[in-house]
Amino acid sequence: QVSAALREGQITPTELCQRCLSLIKSTKFLNAYITVTEETALKQAEESEKRFRRGQPLGVLDGIPVAVKDNFNTAGIETTCASNMLKGYISPYNATVVQKLLDQGAVLVGKTNLDEFAMGSGSTDGVFGPVRNPWSYSRQYKEKSAPKSHPEDKEPEWVIAGGSSGGSAAAVSSFTCFAALGSDTGGSTRNPAAHCGVVGLKPTYGLISRHGLIPLVNSMDVPGILTRCVDDAALVLGSLAGHDPKDSTTIQDKFKPFELPNLPDVSKLSIGIPKEYHAPGLSSEILALWSKAADLFKSAGAKVIEVSLPHTRYSIVCYHVLCTAEVASNMARFDGLEYGHRSATNDSTESMYAATRREGFNDVVRARILSGNYFLLKQNYEHYFVKAQKVRRLIAQDFGKVFGSGVDVLLTPTTLSHAAAYAEFIKEDNRTRSAQDDILTQAANMAGLPAINVPAALSERGLPVGLQFIGRPFQEKQLLTVAKWFEKEVKFPMIQLEEVKRHDHGAFQHQKSASFS
Amino acid sequence: MAAAASRGCGGVWRFAWQRGARGPVPAPRGQRAVAFNARGGVVQPEKCGLAPWVPVVGLEIHAQISSNSKLFSGSQVQFVAPPNSLVSFFDASLPGTLPVLNRRCVEAAVMTGLALNCSVNKKSLFDRKHYFYADLPAGYQITQQRVPIAVNGSLSYSVCIDNKMSQMVTKTVRIKQIQLEQDSGKSLHDDTRSQTLIDLNRAGVGLMEVVMEPDMCCGEEAAAAVRELQLILQTLGSSQAVMAEGQLRVDANVSVHHPGEPYGVRTEVKNINSLRFLAKAVDYEIQRQIEELENGGTILNETRAFDSKLGCTVPMRDKEAKQDYRFMPEPNLPPLILYDTKSLPANMNHQQVVNIDWIHERLPDLPSVKRAKLVEQYGILPEHSFTLLNEDGLTEFFENVVTQTQMKPKKVIGWILKDLLSYLKQHSLTVKESPVSSFLLADLLNLIEKKEISSTAAKQVLSELWKGEGKTPLDIVKEKKLELIQDQKELEEICQAVIDGQENEVMAIKAGNRKVLNKLIGLVQRETQGRANPVLVKQLLEKKLSE
Numbered sequence A: 001q002v003s004a005a006l007r008e009g010q011i012t013p014t015e016l017c018q019r020c021l022s023l024i025k026s027t028k029f030l031n032a033y034i035t036v037t038e039e040t041a042l043k044q045a046e047e048s049e050k051r052f053r054r055g056q057p058l059g060v061l062d063g064i065p066v067a068v069k070d071n072f073n074t075a076g077i078e079t080t081c082a083s084n085m086l087k088g089y090i091s092p093y094n095a096t097v098v099q100k101l102l103d104q105g106a107v108l109v110g111k112t113n114l115d116e117f118a119m120g121s122g123s124t125d126g127v128f129g130p131v132r133n134p135w136s137y138s139r140q141y142k143e144k145s146a147p148k149s150h151p152e153d154k155e156p157e158w159v160i161a162g163g164s165s166g167g168s169a170a171a172v173s174s175f176t177c178f179a180a181l182g183s184d185t186g187g188s189t190r191n192p193a194a195h196c197g198v199v200g201l202k203p204t205y206g207l208i209s210r211h212g213l214i215p216l217v218n219s220m221d222v223p224g225i226l227t228r229c230v231d232d233a234a235l236v237l238g239s240l241a242g243h244d245p246k247d248s249t250t251i252q253d254k255f256k257p258f259e260l261p262n263l264p265d266v267s268k269l270s271i272g273i274p275k276e277y278h279a280p281g282l283s284s285e286i287l288a289l290w291s292k293a294a295d296l297f298k299s300a301g302a303k304v305i306e307v308s309l310p311h312t313r314y315s316i317v318c319y320h321v322l323c324t325a326e327v328a329s330n331m332a333r334f335d336g337l338e339y340g341h342r343s344a345t346n347d348s349t350e351s352m353y354a355a356t357r358r359e360g361f362n363d364v365v366r367a368r369i370l371s372g373n374y375f376l377l378k379q380n381y382e383h384y385f386v387k388a389q390k391v392r393r394l395i396a397q398d399f400g401k402v403f404g405s406g407v408d409v410l411l412t413p414t415t416l417s418h419a420a421a422y423a424e425f426i427k428e429d430n431r432t433r434s435a436q437d438d439i440l441t442q443a444a445n446m447a448g449l450p451a452i453n454v455p456a457a458l459s460e461r462g463l464p465v466g467l468q469f470i471g472r473p474f475q476e477k478q479l480l481t482v483a484k485w486f487e488k489e490v491k492f493p494m495i496q497l498e499e500v501k502r503h504d505h506g507a508f509q510h511q512k513s514a515s516f517s
Numbered sequence B: 001m002a003a004a005a006s007r008g009c010g011g012v013w014r015f016a017w018q019r020g021a022r023g024p025v026p027a028p029r030g031q032r033a034v035a036f037n038a039r040g041g042v043v044q045p046e047k048c049g050l051a052p053w054v055p056v057v058g059l060e061i062h063a064q065i066s067s068n069s070k071l072f073s074g075s076q077v078q079f080v081a082p083p084n085s086l087v088s089f090f091d092a093s094l095p096g097t098l099p100v101l102n103r104r105c106v107e108a109a110v111m112t113g114l115a116l117n118c119s120v121n122k123k124s125l126f127d128r129k130h131y132f133y134a135d136l137p138a139g140y141q142i143t144q145q146r147v148p149i150a151v152n153g154s155l156s157y158s159v160c161i162d163n164k165m166s167q168m169v170t171k172t173v174r175i176k177q178i179q180l181e182q183d184s185g186k187s188l189h190d191d192t193r194s195q196t197l198i199d200l201n202r203a204g205v206g207l208m209e210v211v212m213e214p215d216m217c218c219g220e221e222a223a224a225a226v227r228e229l230q231l232i233l234q235t236l237g238s239s240q241a242v243m244a245e246g247q248l249r250v251d252a253n254v255s256v257h258h259p260g261e262p263y264g265v266r267t268e269v270k271n272i273n274s275l276r277f278l279a280k281a282v283d284y285e286i287q288r289q290i291e292e293l294e295n296g297g298t299i300l301n302e303t304r305a306f307d308s309k310l311g312c313t314v315p316m317r318d319k320e321a322k323q324d325y326r327f328m329p330e331p332n333l334p335p336l337i338l339y340d341t342k343s344l345p346a347n348m349n350h351q352q353v354v355n356i357d358w359i360h361e362r363l364p365d366l367p368s369v370k371r372a373k374l375v376e377q378y379g380i381l382p383e384h385s386f387t388l389l390n391e392d393g394l395t396e397f398f399e400n401v402v403t404q405t406q407m408k409p410k411k412v413i414g415w416i417l418k419d420l421l422s423y424l425k426q427h428s429l430t431v432k433e434s435p436v437s438s439f440l441l442a443d444l445l446n447l448i449e450k451k452e453i454s455s456t457a458a459k460q461v462l463s464e465l466w467k468g469e470g471k472t473p474l475d476i477v478k479e480k481k482l483e484l485i486q487d488q489k490e491l492e493e494i495c496q497a498v499i500d501g502q503e504n505e506v507m508a509i510k511a512g513n514r515k516v517l518n519k520l521i522g523l524v525q526r527e528t529q530g531r532a533n534p535v536l537v538k539q540l541l542e543k544k545l546s547e
Helices: A002-008 A013-026 A038-053 A096-103 A139-149 A166-173 A190-196 A230-240 A284-299 A312-333 A349-360 A363-376 A378-404 A430-437 A442-447 A476-490 A498-503 A505-511 B103-115 B219-236 B275-294 B356-361 B367-378 B382-390 B394-404 B409-426 B438-449 B455-465 B473-480 B488-501 B503-510 B516-528 B534-546
Strands: A033-036 A065-069 A107-112 A179-184 A199-202 A222-227 A270-274 A303-307 A409-413 A451-458 A464-471 B017-020 B023-026 B054-064 B127-130 B140-143 B150-160 B168-182 B186-190 B195-199 B206-216 B248-257 B267-272 B303-307 B312-315
Touching: A002 A013, A013 A033, A013 A038, A013 A065, A013 A107, A033 A166, A038 A107, A065 A096, A065 A166, A096 A107, A096 A179, A096 A230, A107 A166, A166 A179, A166 A190, A166 A222, A179 A190, A179 A199, A179 A230, A190 A199, A190 A222, A190 A451, A190 A464, A199 A230, A199 A476, A222 A230, A230 A451, A230 A476, A270 A284, A284 A303, A284 A409, A284 A451, A284 A464, A284 A476, A312 A363, A312 A378, A312 A442, A312 B127, A363 A378, A363 A430, A378 A442, A409 A476, A451 A476, A464 A476, B054 B219, B054 B275, B103 B150, B103 B168, B103 B206, B103 B219, B103 B356, B140 B168, B150 B219, B168 B219, B168 B382, B206 B219, B219 B248, B219 B275, B219 B367, B219 B382, B248 B275, B267 B275, B275 B303, B275 B312, B367 B382, B367 B394, B367 B409, B382 B394, B382 B409, B394 B409, B394 B438, B409 B438, B438 B455, B438 B473, B455 B473, B488 B516, B488 B534, B503 B516, B503 B534, B516 B534
Parallel strands: A065 A107, A065 A179, A270 A303, A270 A409, B267 B303
Antiparallel strands: A033 A107, A179 A222, A199 A222, A199 A451, A409 A464, A451 A464, B017 B023, B054 B206, B054 B248, B127 B140, B150 B168, B168 B206, B186 B195, B248 B267, B303 B312
8 A cells, every 4th residue: 555655656755764764763662673774774765766756666665664684684784683793793795585675676774673593482582682562552452451460550561572573573563664574483473473463474495585594493494574464475475585596495486476366265265273283371362263263264165174283292392403403503603703793712712712602692592502512412413303303204294194185274373372571471481482482383384384474363451363374385375365365354453552653643644554565 | 467456455564673682672663674565465474473464544535626616605716816815705604695506516526426436326415514613614514424426436546566667456445435515714823923814715615525445555555546536536627636735635544453353443644745645654654553553552543643744643632533523414405416317307407407427428538548548559568658647748748749750659658758757857847847849859759760860869959959949859950960970981981990999899799799799889879979870880880890
């Protein structure tokens, strides 16, 4: 809709960019951004404006403000991974996905906050502090939560944004940009999307280039897309997907961008409900929402069947082994020599390495490196790493069998419950939290499948909850069609951000339209 | 000659004792006599009753792939370039960069695998090998630990017995595998400023690691095997394989044991940068181990460095010798799939696939084939064919001369090996640097063939030609008046004069001592400054003496 507004001249790219920038300022307390690229953004907007004036915009993304998670390389703009290790690091090159966005005329407004090196599920463990969920400041949450939970407090406790792409989710949710890039290794795009009430797409592994994404787990990482509606996600996907000669794991086949039907039809589809996703700790609210959603599909004529993915329960432990092993390997390059933090300790190369890594990485990163190296030791390799890989294959085969039996899309919850209050969340350590929070999402990464979070409803406390659809590999069109149909059915409410309203009436007017498609 | 392709080596080394008053005392290193039988027979221990030792030598050879760009990045590969001028973002391990396999490196490895009779794996895998070192920016090396690109090959090479070129034995060493891997950068330690400087120009250059089974038994064999490999790599163009430039690096695994017993504990000798040092290092290490064991000591499984100045191996104080490399599959590279004509998918872009059969058909003649062809085509001795191939460019030089002269190749080879090569060696020149071109040498040899000059005169001409003053052989012949004396009368007079002046010799000849005739021929040659036809001189002298 904004794209159309730009084309029709109702608003100029510069105006749009300025409004986003001023919203970023007024929502600074959310801590969604690590770097705001005001100057370059305005320059890009100006360029875009010239193109519009000439009547030659580059495409639907031209002039659209976007944000990028701070683990994607951006030439000339700091890329920190929310770590002391890369504080002040300015990359000399753009990640392929960033380059593609810029080539389409998108306006980069900033780099978003995350857990250090994307290790976490709350966006609470980065060196720049936690991201606050915009819904903490919504009228909906305040009305439903404040009087009950903390009658003596004026304001209810703020809740986490989810993670690790919490900054991106919060940025999209609070209208400071129209789309944001996240990354998804075990659920890092879908989890914050669920908590912040936005759409979070994790495409099939190999569909989008990882070149320039600072890796967490190379064999599972996928750039994720966060938007306010499913159509937007499809558009961004269309501009990012396809083979990249710089990433040998991207598919060779040409990717055809697609548009979703206006009136999606699910009546001929078969929706699978994997029983193993009825996991311990699943809130009754979400369980109810899940079966309500299944009923919706049923009443629309779709076949809804219960299916089994028997190896699901082993997935999270194996994910942990494979994840930490690759982390140990990927983090080996941060030694303070070529780039990044270097300790002042210089007794020997070894002591400099040790001090650099101790000072540069937080406890979470160091703990994962330690356990990863343990799993990779010669005496443990077979017992842990190889076993985990075998189970990974079994998990992928589970999905293959279900899809082979005629199921088109799987429907599951995205999270066990709505977002936790920050004070509650940090009571548990990162490892425990990640194990709980990734439980419903990481299996799709293990199998490389596309999955999407669609906001479904508000919880009793007025916080968003979402459901996840998992599709066949490279069948994003089908997956997104189902997601769009569901989105239309549930009519997820718009966030009512009083702060935003107070600060910026004009911008809110336009951005109320939310989507740019 | 022993049977060709005798696998392994039965050579046996004995420890030689110097007997002193206080019992056996080991001889000083380097002076010890070593009994070694290259024919593969076991040398029986002598009366002292000492069991013989069997040395076992295996090699790990890293050959830098000759390619314009690195194994996984687009940076240039050059030997001489300003430090850190050939470094891509990937080579410097900038976060977020990914490896992209260089097709040329794969082809070079396939060629090498085929030339070494390996079976080339249609599917091979890449792994990460982790260790922290300043010139390894990523903290791991990408290599092929689980499934390498080529396995189970063999290499035939020849060694000569007792240093005689005329007695050569063909031996075979099994090739365990060839794997593709990245080279590291270079560390330069500045001890005075206690700094280490890093040059990443070499980081990420493609290497082929050739692993040779422990089928060798002495330094000479190891050096001969590596020399043959070097020739093969250079013939294929898969590596320039110049040891001095580090394009070929050899590590030797050495152990000794008694016959019939399991292999001994082995040591790894590194830091060997020439073939001569390889032979020295291996032999030294064998001696050292025998001495150690004979003295009741034990051999440690350790890495030792060869000190070329001292001519010995010393333990490397390497804390990381026992480290765990924590191998892991490289997740950013899909399996490397190769095709043959049968398995080649029809719709594949030929630019994107590597076809093993296609490469096989285009392999150039390997050194062994080239040698056989030389022997057959030119009728030269097998050992001469070895010399021709061992010197870079010498075969081409020889063949050029042969095609430009009427002289028989069998005679040409003498001029090439005795005159050209020894001159070049004396002056430390390569064939390419020779001041006398194949054209000039052919010219000169033609003068001999046309009986215009004698070979003695030809040598004089050659010594003028070395000066490289741009004169032709004919110029020099004319200038120095070296033409054969065609006038028989003139020659007869000279012969007569010599006979007249050497009464004693003439008496001796007439008494039946024919050998003295050669002295007279020599005197005639001196008189004519080599311008006389020796055959004619001999005839004339004989005729005159029998008168």
